[in-house]
Amino acid sequence: xxxxxxxxxxxxxxxxxxxxVLALLHKxxxxxxxxxxxxxxxxxxxxxxxxxxxxxxxRKIQYLLEFLARFREKSAFLEGLTQEKxxxxxxxxxxxxxxxxxxxxxxxxxxxxxxxxxxxVEKKRLNEEKTVLIPWRDLLLNLSDLVDTDKTRVVPGxxxxxxxxxxxSELEKSSSASYWCEVRRNKTSVYMVLIFLKExxxxxIPLLKKYEFYETLLPQVNHSPEExxxxxxxxxxxxxxxxxxxxxxxxxxxxxxxxxxxVHDHYYNLQKKEKAGDFLARTKGSFFLSGWIxxxxxxxxxxxxxxKYPEIEIIVSPPGKDEKVPVILENSRAIQPFxxxxxxxxxxxxxxxxxxxxxxxxxxLFFGLCITDAGYGIVLAVFSWLALKKLKMGPMGRxxxxxxxxxxxxxxxxGAVTGGWFGxxxxxxxxxxxxxxxxxxxxxxxxxxxxxxxxLGLAIALGFIQVWTGVTxxxxxxxxxxxxxNAFFREMPALGVxxxxxxxxxxxxxxxxxxxxxxxxxxxxxxxxxSLAIFYNQWTTNKGVLFKLFWCWFGWxxxxxxxxxxxxxxxxxxxxxxxxxxxxxxxxxxxxxLISEIPYVGxxxxxxxxxPAHLFNIAMNAxxxxxxxxxxxxxxxxxxxxxxxGEEFRPFAEERRYTVIR
Amino acid sequence: MGGLVVAIVGGAMAVxxxxxxxxxxxxLAGQAANGVLSxxxxxxxxxxxxxxxxxxxxxxxxxxxxxxxxxxxLLVGEIPVISLYQGLQIFGACMPIAFSGLISAIHQGKxxxxxxxxxxxxxxxxxxxxxxxxxxETYALLGLVTSFFLLTGIRLGS
Numbered sequence: 001x002x003x004x005x006x007x008x009x010x011x012x013x014x015x016x017x018x019x020x021v022l023a024l025l026h027k028x029x030x031x032x033x034x035x036x037x038x039x040x041x042x043x044x045x046x047x048x049x050x051x052x053x054x055x056x057x058x059r060k061i062q063y064l065l066e067f068l069a070r071f072r073e074k075s076a077f078l079e080g081l082t083q084e085k086x087x088x089x090x091x092x093x094x095x096x097x098x099x100x101x102x103x104x105x106x107x108x109x110x111x112x113x114x115x116x117x118x119x120x121v122e123k124k125r126l127n128e129e130k131t132v133l134i135p136w137r138d139l140l141l142n143l144s145d146l147v148d149t150d151k152t153r154v155v156p157g158x159x160x161x162x163x164x165x166x167x168x169s170e171l172e173k174s175s176s177a178s179y180w181c182e183v184r185r186n187k188t189s190v191y192m193v194l195i196f197l198k199e200x201x202x203x204x205i206p207l208l209k210k211y212e213f214y215e216t217l218l219p220q221v222n223h224s225p226e227e228x229x230x231x232x233x234x235x236x237x238x239x240x241x242x243x244x245x246x247x248x249x250x251x252x253x254x255x256x257x258x259x260x261x262x263v264h265d266h267y268y269n270l271q272k273k274e275k276a277g278d279f280l281a282r283t284k285g286s287f288f289l290s291g292w293i294x295x296x297x298x299x300x301x302x303x304x305x306x307x308k309y310p311e312i313e314i315i316v317s318p319p320g321k322d323e324k325v326p327v328i329l330e331n332s333r334a335i336q337p338f339x340x341x342x343x344x345x346x347x348x349x350x351x352x353x354x355x356x357x358x359x360x361x362x363x364x365l366f367f368g369l370c371i372t373d374a375g376y377g378i379v380l381a382v383f384s385w386l387a388l389k390k391l392k393m394g395p396m397g398r399x400x401x402x403x404x405x406x407x408x409x410x411x412x413x414x415g416a417v418t419g420g421w422f423g424x425x426x427x428x429x430x431x432x433x434x435x436x437x438x439x440x441x442x443x444x445x446x447x448x449x450x451x452x453x454x455x456l457g458l459a460i461a462l463g464f465i466q467v468w469t470g471v472t473x474x475x476x477x478x479x480x481x482x483x484x485x486n487a488f489f490r491e492m493p494a495l496g497v498x499x500x501x502x503x504x505x506x507x508x509x510x511x512x513x514x515x516x517x518x519x520x521x522x523x524x525x526x527x528x529x530x531s532l533a534i535f536y537n538q539w540t541t542n543k544g545v546l547f548k549l550f551w552c553w554f555g556w557x558x559x560x561x562x563x564x565x566x567x568x569x570x571x572x573x574x575x576x577x578x579x580x581x582x583x584x585x586x587x588x589x590x591x592x593x594l595i596s597e598i599p600y601v602g603x604x605x606x607x608x609x610x611x612p613a614h615l616f617n618i619a620m621n622a623x624x625x626x627x628x629x630x631x632x633x634x635x636x637x638x639x640x641x642x643x644x645x646g647e648e649f650r651p652f653a654e655e656r657r658y659t660v661i662r
Numbered sequence: 663m664g665g666l667v668v669a670i671v672g673g674a675m676a677v678x679x680x681x682x683x684x685x686x687x688x689x690l691a692g693q694a695a696n697g698v699l700s701x702x703x704x705x706x707x708x709x710x711x712x713x714x715x716x717x718x719x720x721x722x723x724x725x726x727x728x729x730x731x732x733x734x735x736l737l738v739g740e741i742p743v744i745s746l747y748q749g750l751q752i753f754g755a756c757m758p759i760a761f762s763g764l765i766s767a768i769h770q771g772k773x774x775x776x777x778x779x780x781x782x783x784x785x786x787x788x789x790x791x792x793x794x795x796x797x798x799e800t801y802a803l804l805g806l807v808t809s810f811f812l813l814t815g816i817r818l819g820s
Contacts, residue, residue: 070703344789452814456807576803579810580725587728590737623711624718627796628803634793 002354004328005295006649008320010288011305012313018280018287021305021312026273029653030301032326033291035279044281044288054271060106061264064253067109068260071251085392086261089662093262100259112250116243123239129219130232135191136218136225139183144222146193153201155194156183157208157215164190167211171196174203191216261658269654276652292319292326292649325350327646335360337402345634347646355642358473359633362466363403366632368410369459370625372448372578373585375422376618377411380404392660407625414578418455419444422614423585428593448579456575463571463636464502467563470640471495477641489537494563496530499523501564531556567636573628581621588613665749666734666741672753673730676809680723680763680802687716687771694775698782708781708788712774715795719767722806726759729813742818755812762805770798 009031013021025031037045136156146154159167171178171194178196185191194213196204207213221228281288293301302314319325327347329339331354338360348354371377384405388398415421419440426433426440448455475491478484503523506513513519538551592610596602695709730752735741777791
């Protein structure tokens with residue numbers, strides 16, 4: 001129920017058994033192997049092995065999987081969230097390894113991609129040609145006829161509308177035998193064909209520049225623009241058809257997806273073994289391996305290896321003081337789902353406290369409080385149960401859904417207590433459902449909207465308990481470590497202020513507690529004593545009178561505003577989120593009851609949209625609840641005692657990204 | 663009748679200002695996510711939460727707007743007489759969520775967009791980015807709580 005005890009393990013053996021030992025360790029998956037290249041001199045590492053063949057294969061497989069991902073049939077959304085895995089047995093795997101032709105599929109895919117790219121270029125070219133030609137479609141000549149003759153230039157081109165009139169009149173003036181015709185005109189430009197005598201070009205060309213006439217290069221084909229457009233259109237159609245065909249071909253490659261996933265995991269593990277081999281130090285005859293292992297696994301590993309290889313030398317020692325020991329969290333099955341939350345923040349450092357078991361009840365309760373609706377809780381619980389049942393996923397995925405399940409149960413509890421069942425749905429039901437109303441009434445403790453102050457108080461009270469727990473965990477730890485200065489002068493005063501300040505506020509500011517002498521004495525006494533302890537702590541740990549004074553004040557200010565006020569007030573968010581869920585649910589009910597009054601259509605709309613609306617509300621609030629509850633754990637709770645910086649224990653083991661072997 | 667108008671304007675502002683904030687916020691994050699998506703479409707599900715987060719302020723605004731509608735009895739049709747002062751009170755009560763929603767959603771959107779940039783490069787960073795973004799939302803929640811209590815505290819009717 002905490003951070004697992006880890007031992008350092010070092011193995012020395014003859015080179016002849018190196019591969020076998022590695023294979024065994026890989027199979028057991030209980031050891032993290034250290035890269036000795038970081039610790040020892042170069043001399044212990046023999047010639048670098050030749051280029052790995054696995055790397056190339058893995059690269060190809062990765063490429064194929066990514067390529068195929070574009071053509072997958074299922075919605076990417078669900079897949080991204082759950083990352084379902086493929087289940088195989090050993091026989092199927094061997095079968096795939098024997099029959100699957102990676103290089104063939106790879107070149108097939110490469111060809112496909114190449115052709116896709118070519119088609120893309122072709123389509124782009126055709127479309128550009130089309131855009132150029134469209135304005136000229138009224139021209140009835142063959143495009144190949146628009147060529148210069150011995151004496152004349154034939155120029156199709158564009159001139160701005162605003163210049164056209166002047167341009168034509170000047171053309172008339174400055175040339176003896178020019179001809180031009182307007183092919184088409186739009187808002188800005190006139191498309192025209194101009195024919196003039198070559199000998200007059202010195203007169204004409206300056207005019208073209210002056211009036212912004214731009215020559216258009218039209219394709220030289222034996223068709224009129226209209227005919228040619230039809231042809232282009234046909235070619236685009238062909239390209240698109242070909243593309244569809246390619247798409248189908250690519251989709252048909254999806255049939256290899258399972259094989260690809262299987263071979264990926266296979267080669268990935270082979271490569272992993274190969275890489276781990278590089279971590280070992282070697283001499284001519286022997287190898288040296290160093291790593292970390294859970295204490296309770298040491299015995300079996302040592303015994304089995306020594307029995308199998310009598311000449312092997314295994315040294316087990318406790319981790320050194322400055323060594324960075326990887327961290328394994330060890331919790332009971334019930335608590336495990338909450339490791340998801342801890343892991344997201346980062347592992348605690350080796351030898352410190354695993355926050356998971358302490359955080360677990362708070363997380364579930366807070367998550368539920370953000371929803372505070374029994375109906376929604378049921379939906380969440382059933383949803384996570386179904387996901388666990390139906391979807392194949394890795395251990396992290398399972399933990400996540402179990403976590404959501406816990407949250408759902410907590411939401412049912414809070415919902416029942418506050419009378420929230422899909423918002424105010426039960427109250428809206430007709431009289432014949434009165435039994436539901438009385439059942440609901442039987443378990444209700446308070447109404448969160450009418451009695452919102454009570455609800456707010458509840459959120460604050462829960463926050464108070466959690467912050468208090470956090471400081472207490474640290475206090476107990478310090479007592480265990482005999483760190484008396486911090487225990488008595490940092491943690492205890494913090495707890496003292498945290499208790500006495502709210503009491504004082506309740507008595508004098510809000511006047512919700514009577515000023516009974518005992519209570520006043522206790523709270524004033526506790527507050528003063530705690531403050532003195534804080535002053536003492538800061539005075540003794542800082543140097544220089546000015547600094548001492550400053551830190552006395554600042555340390556005290558920090559405890560009062562931080563621990564006692566800001567941290568606890570942060571739990572207000574639970575109240576706000578819980579209230580929002582219920583109010584939105586009621587709003588949905590309200591809106592749909594209005595809709596249902598519309599004749600005929602109304603009923604249809606209700607049937608189609610009512611459930612999705614509530615589902616949307618559940619999803620949104622569960623998401624908000626998850627994020628905000630996490631934040632409370634990290635900022636308000638972990639900060640009190642958590643020592644981060646631990647690294648996750650990464651065993652040298654089989655690692656399967658896409659498949660599970662039965 | 664002036665009071666009723668002022669009150670309705672207040673409720674409307676709570677909804678549309680928070681809504682504007684959320685639109686901008688989700689818009690910012692959505693653009694960033696689309697950029698990532700063009701390269702790795704399989705990240706859609708993971709980006710989704712970061713894009714959606716700034717959408718909540720709009721709903722907080724809607725909740726307050728809804729409370730105003732209930733308070734004024736607009737759905738039931740028995741609208742109480744509301745003096746100008748009462749109208750102004752309701753208007754004022756709507757302002758905390760209107761403004762905190764508007765501004766926090768925009769900034770949250772920026773944090774989410776940056777988080778999407780991180781998540782694009784480091785798989786698994788989405789959830790951490792989400793927690794940063796949630797820090798911004800705190801102030802919208804405080805606005806919501808304040809608006810809620812102000813609204814429930816106002817007495818209407820004779």
